[in-house]
Amino acid sequence: MDTHTDLWFAASIVLISLVLSAFFAGAETAFTAASRARMHALEQGGDSRASIVNRILAIRERFIGAMLIGYNIVAIGASAFTTSVLTALFGKSGVIYATVGMSVLVIVFAEVLPKTLAISNPDKIALLIARPVAFAVALMGPPALAIEQLVRVMLKPFGVTIGEHQSILTAAEEIRGQVALLHREGGVERAERDMLGGLLDLSNLTVSEVMVHRTKMRAIDADMSSEEIVRAVLASPYTRMPLWRGTPENIIGVLHAKDLLRALDAAGGDASGLKVEALALETWFIPGTTSLRAQLKAFLSKKTHFALVVDEYGEVMGLVTLEDILEEIVGDIADEHDVTVSGVRIQGDGSVNVDGGVPIRDLNRAMDWHLPDDEATTIAGLVIHEARTIPDQGTAFNFHGFRFKVLRKAKNRITVLKIVPLSGVAQAAMPVAEDRGTA
Template sequence: MLMLEKGGDTRAGLVNRLLQIRERFIGTVLIGNNIVNIGVSAFTTSVLVGIFGDGGALYATIIMSILVIIFAEVLPKTLAISSPDTVSLFLSRPMNWVVGILGPLAIAIERLVRLMLRPFGIHIGTNVPILSASEEIRGQLNLLHREGGVAKVERDMLGGLLDLEDLTVSEVMVHRTKMRTINADLSSEEIVREVLSSPYTRMPLWRESQENIVGVLHAKDLLRALDAVGGDAGKLRVEAIALESWFVPDTTSLRDQLKAFLAKKTHFALVVDEYGEVMGLVTLEDILEEIVGDIKDEHDLSVQGVRPQPNGAVNVDGSVPIRDLNRVMDWNLPDAEATTVAGLVIHEAQAIPNTGQIFTFHGFRFQVLRKSRNRITALRITPLAHARKADEAPAARTRPEPD
């Protein structure tokens, strides 16, 4: 309707005006609907009572019930639901006239209802939406997806865009245990070999301890400097080439971090906690993947950590983010209390489980396949529906045949 109004359709402008005064509009419709239904029913009853006597009231009830249910409730509402835009435009002018006539009465009734509810502690705000705009859009996307109007990929992309405000960099960052870094105390030749053997273009430099990041070395800057000294790596001063480290708090929302990346014109930042300790790193690609899904290039590893099995189960690496698993499998595992699948199991179990232990929660069966020290490295996740079928199959095979 907004697009039609911008295109010059005056009827769409009338529809949008009615939506802006939604309470008055709905109140007017209810008043008009009840006046007509009650008035026509009373008139029909009086006519039929005059013709058939006391039995006319029964006839009037049957006739008016059929007429009202079919022609005043089901038929017009079904027509409106099937073609909402067409019906809205067609009825925009008549409804504006009716709202103009009955509007004052609707306002008076609204105020009376508010006064009646006030003693019970119920305060109704004027035109206060129950859902936020993002929640309304998300609900509409899910509805259109179920009805087939929006593909899963499009729903996930638009949903990921809406999630940027709720997610923090700590939920999408590369954890420090997986960061590929370089010791700045190595010789220039060794640093060049490290950079050339790395699949990444930006490498954090550290000195004394991996927590002490002293800069970020970009492969292109290193190659330019190497070319400038005629290919002699021994003449390089690596720290002079390295870029200054950029640290961001782990509580920064992805929306704010995306804006910061665009403003700073860089794609790489180190994530620190409240004590200033390095927790990991976040890149522009990590944020974009929350919108468009996993981005793979010729240097990325092919293993994604999610391996569906023929029996309906899925073998998953413990470090796989819950959001990625939900997106790939179209599941709905909660990610409010944990970021990774292993973290979810530990949170629900309230302990670090051992290999072979099985847990059931959120409609899935989780079996710990491998564990390294205190880390869960691999799990098998099976939807309960598939798990029950797998449990029932052996029982059916071992059941004795009747004589």
């Protein structure tokens, strides 16, 4: 075999080796980065290639072992062959040529290039090479399995167990993080992100966090005349209203506007003879610790939309409706009869005046903020929690990247707050600051 033939043969071996090395390196990257959710959806749709990808990812350690074995066998073999050929041609200096040349070729064409292509579109490439990868894993299965067992034995003394794919995040947190990332990249709109986030939060929120507090409930005194009750119902924007007797906390039933109007029609429009209490529905009391997810299921199974919330002592805390729960998912639901008082007023200077009773979640949704709602439900409650006191009018605090100033206070209640987002530098300054100047 002459020198010219040797060079062509060596070049062919190197080329084949680079192609195989690129295949193994790119396959490892593509399969590792491929979306399990998308592959599952494609498999459900009948894509056989996605089924292969899912089967391979189910034995991830064996797959990685097979790819590494294949890559190293090809790369080491090619380097050894190239070194022997160039040494025969150039003597001892051939070792240097082989080392430099193969390093450049392997790094560029067998590592960086295929992995860059794979990571740019992992799903598409994983589907494209699914069958060749499955053949390679089957071919190198025995040595990969042996290496997998060896690795398990070596890691066991250190308390590391492979195969237990335990994430430090819950499934809901992983979904939430993925949605947030897609929103940041422009793939998911803000409204869609909020809806998905609200749906995931149903298990973490209780009815006491979304209920209408008893101080804001529209209820009817059962001792009023039937004519007064009819006028009160017609003046209300709600179709269901609690009836109370003696004290507002003593709820004796729930009056539905349709039932009242049917009875009024049957009486020929004469309200004087109506027995309103007899029309009232039985009151459904639920504990304030009930999760929104559980209450949503209860509403659907009971086929009712209204419940009164009680504390551990049986005292009425407020009321919750099906609409209140749905609003946690889709945002505020308003119709032509709703009295909309958002309590959030954006000022010309960039600050926001907020009523103290506005829920933190509603404010975050309206302003796209991220104020914590773990320790308090309303924005006034958050200020009191952080200040560890009930602040006076004119007092200001800096925390969570915002400046909160108490504009108005009624007795022990903060009624209006002024909130100003701080700059990036000021956000790091968390200590409380006092400012008793005027608004």
